[in-house]
Amino acid sequence: MDVELIFKIAAVGILVAVLNQLLIRSGREEQAMMTTLAGLVVVMMLLLQKISDLFLLVKSLFAL
Secondary structure, three states: OOHHHHHHHHHHHHHHHHHHHHHHHOOOHHHHHHHHHHHHHHHHHHHHHHHHHHHHHHHHHOOO
């Protein structure tokens, strides 16, 4: 497994957590929720790329 991917996901998580706390303390709960959802979408896109690569590898491995 690529360690870089884990570090990217952790970095996005830390950044989203800090932004979320800052926005909540300033009374902007709606923006905090949108920031959290945006972070989730970014992480899902990173994972979908790797899952796509995995399916292509399996497809080529079994010559489907």
